[in-house]
Amino acid sequence: MKSKRGASDEGLITLFVRLTLVFVIAFVIFGVSSFFYSQTVYVRDAEARILSINLMDCVSTEGLANLDSMKGFESKLLDYCGFSDEEERFFVSAKFYDSNGNMISEFYQGDSGATWVIKLRDSVGGDLNKENFPGYFSFSGPSYLIKDGKTSKGKIGLEVLVQDEE
Amino acid sequence: MKFLSVIHGTGFLLKMKNKRAQLLNSTILQIILIGIVISVFVIALNAKASARGVKQQIVEKELALLIDSGIPGMSFEINKVNFNGYVGGVSLKDGKIFVRLNDLKSLRGYPYFSRYEVSVEELTDKFVVRINEK
Numbered sequence: 001m002k003s004k005r006g007a008s009d010e011g012l013i014t015l016f017v018r019l020t021l022v023f024v025i026a027f028v029i030f031g032v033s034s035f036f037y038s039q040t041v042y043v044r045d046a047e048a049r050i051l052s053i054n055l056m057d058c059v060s061t062e063g064l065a066n067l068d069s070m071k072g073f074e075s076k077l078l079d080y081c082g083f084s085d086e087e088e089r090f091f092v093s094a095k096f097y098d099s100n101g102n103m104i105s106e107f108y109q110g111d112s113g114a115t116w117v118i119k120l121r122d123s124v125g126g127d128l129n130k131e132n133f134p135g136y137f138s139f140s141g142p143s144y145l146i147k148d149g150k151t152s153k154g155k156i157g158l159e160v161l162v163q164d165e166e
Numbered sequence: 167m168k169f170l171s172v173i174h175g176t177g178f179l180l181k182m183k184n185k186r187a188q189l190l191n192s193t194i195l196q197i198i199l200i201g202i203v204i205s206v207f208v209i210a211l212n213a214k215a216s217a218r219g220v221k222q223q224i225v226e227k228e229l230a231l232l233i234d235s236g237i238p239g240m241s242f243e244i245n246k247v248n249f250n251g252y253v254g255g256v257s258l259k260d261g262k263i264f265v266r267l268n269d270l271k272s273l274r275g276y277p278y279f280s281r282y283e284v285s286v287e288e289l290t291d292k293f294v295v296r297i298n299e300k
Binding site: 015018019022023026029030033034039040041043046047050051053054081082083089090 | 192195196199200203204207210211214215217220223224227230231234235277279280281300
């Protein structure tokens with residue numbers, strides 16, 4: 001009887017071992033193929049560029065930036081421009097300079113902490129993998145500025161950073 | 167003695183047949199179970215290799231970028247019979263766009279940003295995304 005029990009248990013053990021082996025091999029092949037076939041399309045740079053265009057239209061309408069109307073929104077640039085629910089993914093900054101290059105006003109919103117990643121990437125240089133970095137776009141250009149009721153020539157510097165959507 | 171040996175021989179043959187039957191049963195059971203595992207694996211691998219997830223991602227992100235850059239008065243049409251496959255559904259929820267492509271439901275969607283009001287309308291053969299003033 002002991003031999004008979006041993007014989008039947010041996011069959012079950014063999015079955016279990018074979019099934020486990022098949023599972024492991026299938027799992028490994030599936031894991032490798034998932035890694036090979038799955039691709040992520042990154043559009044963060046495009047989003048940064050589009051957002052910067054929208055912000056430029058907002059702060060400098062037809063080349064004229066009215067800093068007096070933006071008072072109170074120094075840390076709420078996105079709210080000022082009507083993007084009310086987008087704070088978490090983005091960091092945006094708009095700096096206004098006079099004709100001598102001195103900064104006279106700054107408006108921003110979001111966490112500026114992630115900009116160090118961009119500075120690090122730029123300092124390292126080379127063809128680094130884009131998926132590891134947030135999307136980024138910066139732009140500067142001339143504009144007329146209205147401050148304290150006075151219009152003068154100046155410059156706007158825009159910076160937009162887009163984090164991962166997760 | 168001869169009678170006993172015949173009985174013993176017959177018993178032995180029966181035992182051998184039972185053992186062969188058990189072996190056959192066990193083998194068939196193993197083949198069926200391994201076949202089930204391999205067929206599930208092949209089906210899952212086929213879904214991955216057909217890149218449905220990548221195509222869905224492309225459509226979602228293209229639409230998100232179009233909404234991001236849109237101004238009031240613009241509208242975009244997405245044909246249900248699409249280059250990337252059959253678009254079964256386009257919906258907007260909590261600032262994200264969800265696209266169902268080739269029966270693959272979108273779980274996470276992709277966020278868009280817009281200062282304007284965005285809406286989706288389903289027609290017979292297409293979806294229309296409209297951007298209007300708030």
